[in-house]
Amino acid sequence: MVDPEFGTGCVKITPAHDPNDFLVGLNHNLEQIQVIDSRGIMNENAGKYQGMTIEDARKESVKDLEALGQLMKTEQITHSVGHCQRCGTTVEPYLSEQWFVKTKPLAERGVQAVKDGRIKWTPEQWEKTYFNWMENIRDWCISRQLWWGHRIPAWECADCGHITVAENDPSECEHCHSKNIQQESDVLDTWFSSALWPFSTMGWPDDAPELKYFYPTSLMVTGFDIIFFWVARMIMMGLEFMDDVPFRDVYIHSLIRDEHGKKMSKTKGNVIDPLVMIDKYGADALRMTLAALSVQGRDILLSSTRIETYRFFMNKLWNAARFALMNLDDEPQAIDPSQLHMHDKFILTRTQEISQRTRELIDAYDIGTAARGLYDFVWGDLCDWYLEMSKPALRQTQDNAGSS
Numbered sequence: 001m002v003d004p005e006f007g008t009g010c011v012k013i014t015p016a017h018d019p020n021d022f023l024v025g026l027n028h029n030l031e032q033i034q035v036i037d038s039r040g041i042m043n044e045n046a047g048k049y050q051g052m053t054i055e056d057a058r059k060e061s062v063k064d065l066e067a068l069g070q071l072m073k074t075e076q077i078t079h080s081v082g083h084c085q086r087c088g089t090t091v092e093p094y095l096s097e098q099w100f101v102k103t104k105p106l107a108e109r110g111v112q113a114v115k116d117g118r119i120k121w122t123p124e125q126w127e128k129t130y131f132n133w134m135e136n137i138r139d140w141c142i143s144r145q146l147w148w149g150h151r152i153p154a155w156e157c158a159d160c161g162h163i164t165v166a167e168n169d170p171s172e173c174e175h176c177h178s179k180n181i182q183q184e185s186d187v188l189d190t191w192f193s194s195a196l197w198p199f200s201t202m203g204w205p206d207d208a209p210e211l212k213y214f215y216p217t218s219l220m221v222t223g224f225d226i227i228f229f230w231v232a233r234m235i236m237m238g239l240e241f242m243d244d245v246p247f248r249d250v251y252i253h254s255l256i257r258d259e260h261g262k263k264m265s266k267t268k269g270n271v272i273d274p275l276v277m278i279d280k281y282g283a284d285a286l287r288m289t290l291a292a293l294s295v296q297g298r299d300i301l302l303s304s305t306r307i308e309t310y311r312f313f314m315n316k317l318w319n320a321a322r323f324a325l326m327n328l329d330d331e332p333q334a335i336d337p338s339q340l341h342m343h344d345k346f347i348l349t350r351t352q353e354i355s356q357r358t359r360e361l362i363d364a365y366d367i368g369t370a371a372r373g374l375y376d377f378v379w380g381d382l383c384d385w386y387l388e389m390s391k392p393a394l395r396q397t398q399d400n401a402g403s404s
Contacts, residue, residue, distance in 0.1 A: 001020050001021075001023070001024055013025065013030060014033075014035075015030050015031070015032045015033075015095075016032045016033055016034040016035075016094075016095040017034070017035070017036060017092065017093050017094070017095070018093055019093055022093075022095070032095055033045055034094075034095055036054060036092060036094065038094065038096075040053060040054055040092060041053060041054075042054070042057045049061065054090075054092065062074065085267065086267065098141045098142075098143045098186075099141070099142050099143035099152055099154075099184075099186065100139040100140060100141050100142065101139065101140040101142055101192075102139055103137050103138070103139055103140045103236065104137060104139075106236035106237075106239070106240055107134040107135070107137040107232075107236060109236070109239045109240070110134055110232060110235040110236045110239060111131060111134045111135060113235060113239060113245050114127060114130065114131070118245050118248070119235065119245050119247065119248065119249070119250060120248065120249050120250070121249075121250050121252065122249065122250070122251045122252065122296065122364075122365045123252060123296040123297045125297055126224060126227065126250075126252045129224070129227060130227055130231075130232060133227070133228050133232060134232060140189075140192075140233075141189070142188055142189045142192045143184075143186035143187070143188070143189070144186060144187050144188070144189050144190075145185075145186055146187050148187070149187030149188055149190065149193070150187055150188045150193055151183060151184065151185070151186070151187050151188075152183075152184040152186050152187065152188055153165060153166060153167065153183075153184075154183070154184045155169075155170055155173075155181040155182060155183050155184070156181065156182055156184065157173035157175065157176060157178050157180065157181050158178070158180040158181070158182065159173070159176055159178040159180050160173060160175055160176040160178065162174070162175035162176065164181065169183075191229045191230060191233055192233070194229075194230055194233070194234075195230070195233035195234050195236070195237040196237055196241075197234065198215060198216070198217065198234055198238055198242075198246035198247070199211060199215050199238065199241065199242050199246070202214050202215060204241070204242075205241075215238075215242060215244070215246065216238070216242075216244055216245050216246050216247055216248060217246065217247050217248075218247065218248050218249060219247060219248070219249045219250075219251060220234070220246070220247040220249065220250045220251070221251045221253060222250070222251075222252065222253070223252065223253060223254075223255050224252050224255070225255065227252070231250055234246045234247075249365075251365045253294065254293075254294050254295065254298060254299045254300045255299045255300070256272075256290070256299070256300045256302050257299050257300065257301055257302070258270040258272065258301070258302065258303070259301050259302065259303035259305075259306075260301075261299070261301055272302055272303070272304065274286060277304065277307050280304070280307075281304075281307045281308060281310075281311040282311060282314060284314045285307055285308075285310045285311040285313070285314045286307055286310075288310040288313060288314065288371065288375075289302070289306055289307045289309070289310040290302075291367050291368065291370075291371035292310065292368060292371040292372050292375060293306065293368065294367050294368035294371070295368050296365070296366060296368070313375060313378070313379065316378065316379060316383055317378055320378070320382060320383050320387060323387060327394050341389075341393060343385070343386055343389040343390065344390075346381075346385075346386070347381065347382065347385075347386040350377065350381045351377075354373060354374065354377045354381075357370075357373060358370045358373060358374060361373070
């Protein structure tokens, strides 16, 4: 909780305004004194600084220390205080009542489902990340102070203080039968609603045919950055409410970053718009780029130059198809093995090999290797070798047809 290499050695503890200090306060039974209100204004516990903003109170406290002769110096330091990504405002932790889900029993079942093989992870390395979070899980705060979302189904009685939780809106307090009840204004955490998605969208809690057919599903495809937010919570909720895992396989795909390895962000202005790339290079080129650059466990560094490279590939494939269509009959014909040249047998063998290999790789979720194998086959075996070797035979056939 304390870094001995940082600061002067004098440590203040504010259990009501810092997550780590809150835990220290719980361990040592410290009083939780709030000095900042919900508007970011110093309250009555702040003494002479009451009514000031946090920024003004900081400036005034420095002036007071200086006036008392207790200020040795001020200096700029780099600290780890959180800031809003959009506006840069300091995030001030604030003690308030929230709704929590006790997650430890749920997490234990989720861990066991992976250990006994009911859920498999690809790449397998993400199992460790999942286990680390699930085995050290804390209770989950599910209430949010937002205008939009699913309101928490709890009603507080203004007369006796009892909280009624119900599926349908109650008309009175279940304890004292008072009509003076008010629904909780907080809404559920987005990830709570999302955790119910595998079954809540299929008619649950009714025994719907869609639910029987689609739960559990086979594959969950997602990024590593929401393993905790979504994947783990779907697993916990599925096991709790459906008594079965929500999916059999979890495939963690790469994150797409810019060419310098930075995460794409509208704020940073380094987003590569897929619609712009499709207009410029074509949808097939963009798809092939993403597939070919995919390597299990590694992010994709995307740039327009790389997409252009695969546009050349798609153009190569297009021209190969045109060449074939120009030289083939409209009606399909059976292949006479005795008429096959060595290069014909070669390409048929390679086609069969690459088809089988591609299927095996896709089944193993190794999309990148499959795509790169297809690229090498089309560009090398098919276009550079077979099509070039077939041209003399095609010319001879055409010459013979002309002479007859």
